[in-house]
Amino acid sequence: MTRSFDTLVLATDGSDGATLAADHAVSLAGAFDATLHVLGVVPPYEGPDNGETRDHVHSSRRRRAEAFVETVANRARGRGVDVVSAVGSGVVHRTVLDYAESNDADLVLVGSHGRSGLAETLFGSTAARVVTGATAPVLVAGGPRTKQPDYETILLPTDGSTGADAAVRHAEALATAFDATVHVLYVVDVSVFDPDVVVDLIGGYERMGARVTSEVGSRFETADIETVTAVRRGRPARTVLDYAAEIDADLITMGTHGASGLESLLLGSTTERVLRAAERPVLTVHARPATVE
Missing domain, CATH: 3.40.50.620 (HUPs)
Structure with a gap:
């Protein structure tokens, strides 16, 4: 029986890898007439235990996440895709998995390179845990960026x-x-x-x-x-x-x-x-x- 993708969840941190994953998400959502959830995640603060610094870092990260989510969402809407924008806070892989589960995602998309720029670092933590823990299929977007991904x-x-x-x-x-x-x-x-x-x-x-x-x-x-x-x-x-x-x-x-x-x-x-x-x-x-x- 052929499977379909009706609900897509794109997990993004604004990195180059996430931008590539966004390209694939928009292309797939358009092809399957799917709803695309663009999810930005603000990770926990792990610096010095200073309330003012913690709040400042969290606010800065959230603004950055919101801006990137809206950039992707607007591009998808321009392609006629139904979009849901969301920004969550917490341990990244757990937040992604919980969101995907609660929204009955048919596909989760992540980049292979996070903000560290190290594929192995990201895959060894966030991406690996998403791949292992997701009940839905997971597309890990790697390789060069093209204007519009195709699957010939x-x-x-x-x-x-x-x-x-x-x-x-x-x-x-x-x-x-x-x-x-x-x-x-x-x-x-x-x-x-x-x-x-x-x-x-x-x-x-x-x-x-x-x-x-x-x-x-x-x-x-x-x-x-x-x-x-x-x-x-x-x-x-x-x-x-x-x-x-x-x-x-x-x-x-x-x-x-x-x-x-x-x-x-x-x-x-x-x-x-x-x-x-x-x-x-x-x-x-x-x-x-x-x-x-």
Whole structure:
């Protein structure tokens, strides 16, 4: 069943990464005729315990957040998008998750670079917790900024698991809305094989990969979506990134639960590595509701 995006939540801090995420949010909201919630979050003051200084910093941050939220909101309204503006205060990832949950968000969008300018710093804190904790899919916007994001080429890595299947439904919705070509990729992880038996085993995994990608491809073709299937050998994250660069993918869509069934294992390896290193947007999809501390 094709999924749709009716309610989008854009979490923003006014950074370059948030500006890029805003570009994607406006484009997606327009394509799906969705309501876009533009959420600015004022983080807690962590400086010296001085009431006057704390109030001044909080007020300054709130004014900055309100200004950026309205800039994005006005641009979206200019594109005919229904917009809700909001500014919250508190621990950033918790505020974003609570807001998304209370508004039944179908998609949450965040930038991969925060005000620190360090992707790893942001992903290691706010973005990682949003990806892990959100029950809705999360689009982490990375890569160069364009005037209007488009999704002509979508990469869908799959291993046939429940998590990967959840990503298929969202990829189908995006491909239908943007008339995109979907590349379905299965990676045979050669790093897990004993060199003495790799020749005997790898052929079986490649045949399984061909079957999995063919089944997914057939689903897209039934929906009149142009599809390309591929089976590659290599380390999963690196192979996904290399293939995305090879086809110049506009978006990578992947599940956060792999065949192991352990979110922490996959998010700690393949998905997280792709998110950290991708120079393009990555849409992460949970197979089931997630939790976060």
